[in-house]
Amino acid sequence: xxxxxxxxxxxxxxxxxxxxxxxxxxxxxxxxxxxxxxxxxxxxxxxxxxxxxxxxxxxxxxxxxxxxxxxxxxxxxxxxxxxxxxxxxxxxxxxxxxxxxxxxxxxxxxxxxxxxxxxxxxxxxxxxxxxxxxxxxxxxxxxxxxxxxxxxxxxxxxxxxxxxxxxxxxxxxxxxxxxxxxxxxxxxxxxxxxxxxxxxxxxxxxxxxxxxxxxxxxxxxxxxxxxxxxxxxxxxxxxxxxxxxxxxxxxxxxxxxxxxxxxxxxxxxxxxxxxxxxxxxxxxxxxxxxxxxxxxxxxxxxxxxxxxxxxxxxxxxxxxxxxxxxxxxxxxxxxxxxxxxxxxxxxxxxxxxxxxxxxxxxxxxxxxxxxxxxxxxxxxxxxxxxxxxxxxxxxxxxxxxxxxxxxxxxxxxxxxxxxxxxxxxxxxxxxxxxxxxxxxxxxxxxxxxxxxxxxxxxxxxxxxxxxxxxxxxxxxxxxxxxxxxxxxxxxxxxxxxxxxxxxxxxxxxxxxxxxxxxxxxxxxxxxxxxxxxxxxxxxxxxxxxxxxxxxxxxxxxxxxxxxxxxxxxxxxxxxxxxxx
DNA sequence: CTGGGGATGGGGCCC
DNA sequence: AGGGCCCCATCCCCA
Numbered sequence: 001x002x003x004x005x006x007x008x009x010x011x012x013x014x015x016x017x018x019x020x021x022x023x024x025x026x027x028x029x030x031x032x033x034x035x036x037x038x039x040x041x042x043x044x045x046x047x048x049x050x051x052x053x054x055x056x057x058x059x060x061x062x063x064x065x066x067x068x069x070x071x072x073x074x075x076x077x078x079x080x081x082x083x084x085x086x087x088x089x090x091x092x093x094x095x096x097x098x099x100x101x102x103x104x105x106x107x108x109x110x111x112x113x114x115x116x117x118x119x120x121x122x123x124x125x126x127x128x129x130x131x132x133x134x135x136x137x138x139x140x141x142x143x144x145x146x147x148x149x150x151x152x153x154x155x156x157x158x159x160x161x162x163x164x165x166x167x168x169x170x171x172x173x174x175x176x177x178x179x180x181x182x183x184x185x186x187x188x189x190x191x192x193x194x195x196x197x198x199x200x201x202x203x204x205x206x207x208x209x210x211x212x213x214x215x216x217x218x219x220x221x222x223x224x225x226x227x228x229x230x231x232x233x234x235x236x237x238x239x240x241x242x243x244x245x246x247x248x249x250x251x252x253x254x255x256x257x258x259x260x261x262x263x264x265x266x267x268x269x270x271x272x273x274x275x276x277x278x279x280x281x282x283x284x285x286x287x288x289x290x291x292x293x294x295x296x297x298x299x300x301x302x303x304x305x306x307x308x309x310x311x312x313x314x315x316x317x318x319x320x321x322x323x324x325x326x327x328x329x330x331x332x333x334x335x336x337x338x339x340x341x342x343x344x345x346x347x348x349x350x351x352x353x354x355x356x357x358x359x360x361x362x363x364x365x366x367x368x369x370x371x372x373x374x375x376x377x378x379x380x381x382x383x384x385x386x387x388x389x390x391x392x393x394x395x396x397x398x399x400x401x402x403x404x405x406x407x408x409x410x411x412x413x414x415x416x417x418x419x420x421x422x423x424x425x426x427x428x429x430x431x432x433x434x435x436x437x438x439x440x441x442x443x444x445x446x447x448x449x450x451x452x453x454x455x456x457x458x459x460x461x462x463x464x465x466x467x468x469x470x471x472x473x474x475x476x477x478x479x480x481x482x483x484x485x486x487x488x489x490x491x492x493x494x495x496x497x498x499x500x501x502x503x504x505x506x507x508x509x510x511x512x513x514x515x516x517x518x519x520x521x522x523x524x525x526x527x528x529x530x531x532x533x534x535x536x537x538x539x540x541x542x543x544x545x546x547x548x549x550x551x552x553x554x555x556x557x558x559x560x561x562x563x564x565x566x567x568x569x570x571x572x573x574x575x576x577x578x579x580x
Numbered sequence: 581c582t583g584g585g586g587a588t589g590g591g592g593c594c595c
Numbered sequence: 596a597g598g599g600c601c602c603c604a605t606c607c608c609c610a
Contacts, residue, residue, distance in 0.1 A: 114590090133587080166600065335582080356583085456592085479594085479595095480594090480595080483595095484594065484595065487593080487594075487595095488593075488594075491592080491593070497595075505591095506596065507592090508593085509591095509592075509593075510593095510596080511593095511596060511598090512590095512591060512592065512593085514596080514597090515590085515591085515597090516590075516591075519589080519590070531597095533588095535588090535589095536589085536590090537589095537599085537600075538597095538599080538600085539599055539600070540588075543588090544587080544588080547586080547587070561585090563586085564586075564587085565587075565588095566600085566601085567587095567602075567603085568585070568586065568587080569602080570601095570602085571585085571603095572584080572585075573582090574587095575583090575584070582610100583603080583609100583610095584608105584609090584610090585607105585608085585609085585610105586598090586606100586607085586608080586609105587605100587606085587607085588604100588605085588606080588607105588609100589598105589604085589605080589606105590602100590605105590609085591601100591603085592600105592601080592602075592603105592605105593599100593600090593601080593602100594598105594599085594600085594601095595597100595598085595599080595600100
């Protein structure tokens with residue numbers, strides 16, 4: 001015997017004595033929809049987030065997919081959808097979402113009655129033929145002319161430039177019918193909404209037992225990964241299997257900024273739709289007939305899911321991101337920014353960079369940032385002047401000895417000057433030694449090192465080759481242009497001017513912050529042609545492609561081991577150099 | 581159980 | 596603004 005809301009339904013079902021001989025339950029579809037809508041209002045089992053302007057809506061993929069071919073293609077690969085704000089406003093989308101879940105056009109928050117022109121535009125954009133037809137009829141009856149497309153029907157909204165940018169405070173919006181306010185979240189509620197990040201990335205891992213039923217398995221990837229079905233069209237198969245129209249699917253369908261390619265079947269309905277009441281409840285079967293979604297949501301691999309959990313785990317604990325945003329930007333809290341700059345040997349030599357470049361790279365001291373950012377790793381010891389020097393594990397982990405160097409331990413001389421391979425027991429002594437190298441001398445040795453490590457590009461060579469007249473006033477770094485210098489000088493600031501609007505984390509560069517936002521939003525525009533796996537960065541895809549090609553361009557000069565990724569070579573080199 | 585390798589995610593920084 | 600590369604951290608697999 002079911003309990004809770006299901007019990008209500010059960011009672012309704014069991015109490016009916018007028019069932020036909022065919023055992024059909026007349027109210028089945030209605031009750032099903034009612035349950036789904038109730039779940040939506042509570043966020044229960046919602047597995048997709050739709051962002052419109054500054055509002056966030058939660059819904060069920062299956063319901064959206066069953067309602068619109070366009071949604072069907074969007075939710076197949078992504079858990080978060082951004083809709084083109086020129087085509088649909090948050091207010092209109094609220095109405096549309098209510099319509100999808102109820103079959104009724106409920107009055108929106110603001111206008112006294114639905115703006116059918118606006119709704120029609122949005123319905124056309126979202127490929128909701130029934131709603132579009134409904135709007136057309138209403139417009140026809142009211143005698144108002146209508147036109148579709150951008151600006152035609154008029155959204156009654158200010159131009160894009162006057163609207164809040166997506167970077168502004170996100171007004172999280174639950175479809176909160178429960179409290180009668182249509183779900184605008186308070187800042188206090190947002191962390192809970194953010195808690196849905198897991199769903200966002202996991203595809204609802206905690207609910208996989210539910211959603212996973214009937215999940216299609218991508219034949220190309222061998223598993224039901226979220227990116228398992230490539231959208232590039234080359235893998236085929238998946239779309240066919242699911243019966244989806246993927247004509248317009250190239251790259252990520254997530255960003256829905258472009259209107260969908262018109263679907264003939266859908267738009268045909270726009271032309272001459274049969275007369276229907278505004279409330280589709282009477283035709284609920286018709287409405288519900290759309291509920292024949294893809295059967296289940298593809299998901300990311302379990303491994304990927306685990307990573308995402310880890311990601312969530314790593315997010316800074318912020319009581320309220322909004323509270324945090326309101327305070328003036330300040331330096332990072334201890335431990336929050338413990339990473340980065342971790343392997344700088346003082347005064348000197350960025351050992352891991354040398355491994356990269358195959359040559360020396362003179363790194364100036366970081367009087368501010370070092371103290372600010374040094375944290376838990378080895379550089380905390382080695383990175384501070386007057387620190388305790390060579391004891392412990394500092395320094396030597398990152399040393400790289402080119403070919404010809406012995407792999408034997410340097411003993412206590414853990415601080416090694418790369419150009420001349422001399423070891424020193426402390427960072428101070430290494431620093432003093434480094435200063436004895438003239439730039440010219442370094443360049444000469446660098447050329448030799450390049451020959452030894454030709455795989456690894458040499459940024460240091462470029463660093464020295466071109467004139468760099470713009471010098472940092474804080475450290476010794478030089479730059480080719482003033483803009484880059486300005487950007488660099490910001491790294492010395494204690495403030496981090498760019499906060500993430502979702503989690504409140506602060507960043508020194510806008511680009512880093514926006515890139516960080518992509519991870520929140522699940523934006524992964526770069527898809528692997530081979531396996532469909534998606535990445536937030538092009539570089540990651542390039543890196544990943546070597547998994548398929550088998551290319552291992554990074555070779556250890558000490559043991560000849562080859563690696564697909566440079567970072568793994570560096571990790572491997574530590575194994576050679578770490579004192580053990 | 582442990583260590584090494586493969587693979588991936590996120591942040592910092594420079595171009 | 597975005598790309599590219601660097602870094603660290605982490606997870607998973609396997610010997």
